[in-house]
Amino acid sequence: MVKEVYLTILERIILYGVEIWYRNKIKMNMKLLQIQRFPLLSITKAYRTTSNEPLQILSDCTPIDLKAQMLLELDSKLRGVSHGSASSVVDFEL
Numbered sequence: 001m002v003k004e005v006y007l008t009i010l011e012r013i014i015l016y017g018v019e020i021w022y023r024n025k026i027k028m029n030m031k032l033l034q035i036q037r038f039p040l041l042s043i044t045k046a047y048r049t050t051s052n053e054p055l056q057i058l059s060d061c062t063p064i065d066l067k068a069q070m071l072l073e074l075d076s077k078l079r080g081v082s083h084g085s086a087s088s089v090v091d092f093e094l
Contacts, residue, residue: 006039015068019075022068029065036064
């Protein structure tokens with residue numbers, strides 16, 4: 001139940017307008033992962049000292065910074081324009 005709420009509501013709210021505000025910078029990626037952490041802890045019911053990578057694997061959720069890059073790449077392909085950071089992103093599976 002928690003995973004469905006996260007995937008259908010929270011992730012869409014977090015990634016709303018990602019084509020406009022997302023820049024592939026370390027600080028921004030870390031903030032996105034920090035935002036994703038609490039829902040992943042709720043989904044997996046793991047200890048709060050568990051790192052992000054195992055939480056993403058156990059919950060079977062894609063890291064949110066990679067999802068932002070995928071959406072940015074998809075947008076640039078659909079529009080036929082190149083975003084500044086989209087040139088480094090290569091072929092994601094949806």
